[in-house]
Amino acid sequence: MISDTFGEPYKSLAGVHSSVSAPEPIAIEELTKYYGDVRGVEDLTFAVESGEIFGFLGPNGAGKSTAIRLLLGLLKPTSGTAQVLGHTITERTRSVEGRIGYVPGDATVYENVTGAELLDYFATLSGDERREELLDRFPVPIDRAVKNYSRGNRQKLALVQAFMHDPDLLIMDEPTAGLDPLAQNALYELLLAERDRGVTVLFSTHVLSEVRKVCDRVGIIRDGRLVALENIGELLAKSGKIVRLDLAEDPPPDDLLFDGALSSDLDPDGYYRLVVTENFDGLVDVLDRYSVLDLEVEETSLEDVFMEFYGGT
Numbered sequence: 001m002i003s004d005t006f007g008e009p010y011k012s013l014a015g016v017h018s019s020v021s022a023p024e025p026i027a028i029e030e031l032t033k034y035y036g037d038v039r040g041v042e043d044l045t046f047a048v049e050s051g052e053i054f055g056f057l058g059p060n061g062a063g064k065s066t067a068i069r070l071l072l073g074l075l076k077p078t079s080g081t082a083q084v085l086g087h088t089i090t091e092r093t094r095s096v097e098g099r100i101g102y103v104p105g106d107a108t109v110y111e112n113v114t115g116a117e118l119l120d121y122f123a124t125l126s127g128d129e130r131r132e133e134l135l136d137r138f139p140v141p142i143d144r145a146v147k148n149y150s151r152g153n154r155q156k157l158a159l160v161q162a163f164m165h166d167p168d169l170l171i172m173d174e175p176t177a178g179l180d181p182l183a184q185n186a187l188y189e190l191l192l193a194e195r196d197r198g199v200t201v202l203f204s205t206h207v208l209s210e211v212r213k214v215c216d217r218v219g220i221i222r223d224g225r226l227v228a229l230e231n232i233g234e235l236l237a238k239s240g241k242i243v244r245l246d247l248a249e250d251p252p253p254d255d256l257l258f259d260g261a262l263s264s265d266l267d268p269d270g271y272y273r274l275v276v277t278e279n280f281d282g283l284v285d286v287l288d289r290y291s292v293l294d295l296e297v298e299e300t301s302l303e304d305v306f307m308e309f310y311g312g313t
């Protein structure tokens with residue numbers, strides 16, 4: 001009973017403004033990556049605008065890391081292309097790399113050096129003018145070998161490394177994984193402050209609460225394809241209302257469906273649960289057929305929206 005309202009892969013007008021103004025920091029066009037027969041991402045098309053925090057949302061295996069690794073030039077696309085800071089991903093130069101900060105999903109390399117040595121190394125590549133300020137924000141045992149770091153400390157070190165050369169664009173793959181709540185909040189504050197300075201951020205996550213806290217827009221990816229691209233308010237508005245009904249009768253949930261109802265289910269507490277996006281007259285017609293003992297109408301939450309895309313999969 002999952003609707004296909006968002007079922008068609010979303011096609012944005014990526015690049016449409018590029019002839020009249022600066023190109024978007026990230027513009028992706030029909031980007032496809034197969035690992036042999038396994039689909040990583042397929043036909044991704046969207047743009048991340050300058051100065052926004054863009055949440056790239058999807059469950060494990062949806063294709064977020066593949067898309068990010070393609071953007072960073074770490075993987076070669078099967079077809080399609082993307083521009084990052086105006087440069088095609090397959091032809092990027094060092095000068096562009098120096099304007100990007102990257103937080104990988106799994107920060108485990110360079111085990112045998114200390115945190116300080118690791119940062120020194122990256123400083124020679126791109127600079128480190130913000131190192132001290134970031135170490136205050138994300139304190140780590142800088143003189144100890146990285147191999148002895150806890151997961152959270154590795155992640156904090158990765159954050160210091162990603163931000164310390166003051167990049168224009170941050171690309172982050174599940175950056176809060178392993179962070180304690182204090183460090184998570186420090187990151188949210190930093191992201192919002194950076195956004196206000198005009199920095200652009202793309203980050204992948206499956207943590208809905210952080211999407212709500214920091215993201216301006218969100219792209220939802222499912223099975224390698226983009227299925228929604230909206231600002232969060234619009235996404236919620238488009239996703240309709242939850243109508244919960246207690247009926248004297250016991251009709252099968254599908255009997256309550258009408259044009260404008262995305263889904264109809266029976267909750268464990270015996271209430272019918274409809275997701276209604278439009279045609280509230282249709283709802284009134286349905287109600288007219290039964291004895292309604294109770295009725296509640298709620299706004300959809302981001303969790304509800306997510307479940308509409310992923311429920312049952």
Ligand SMILES: Nc1ncnc2c1ncn2[C@@H]1O[C@H](COP(=O)(O)OP(=O)(O)OP(=O)(O)O)[C@@H](O)[C@H]1O
Pocket residue numbers: 035038039040041058059060061062063064065066067105
């Ligand atoms: N190196 C690889 N070789 C083969 N298949 C891969 C490889 N990397 C990813 N895949 C497959 O590509 C698909 C997308 O995986 P990807 O890691 O991009 O998803 P994800 O959304 O980042 O997931 P997660 O949240 O678990 O990191 C999955 O089916 C995955 O098994």
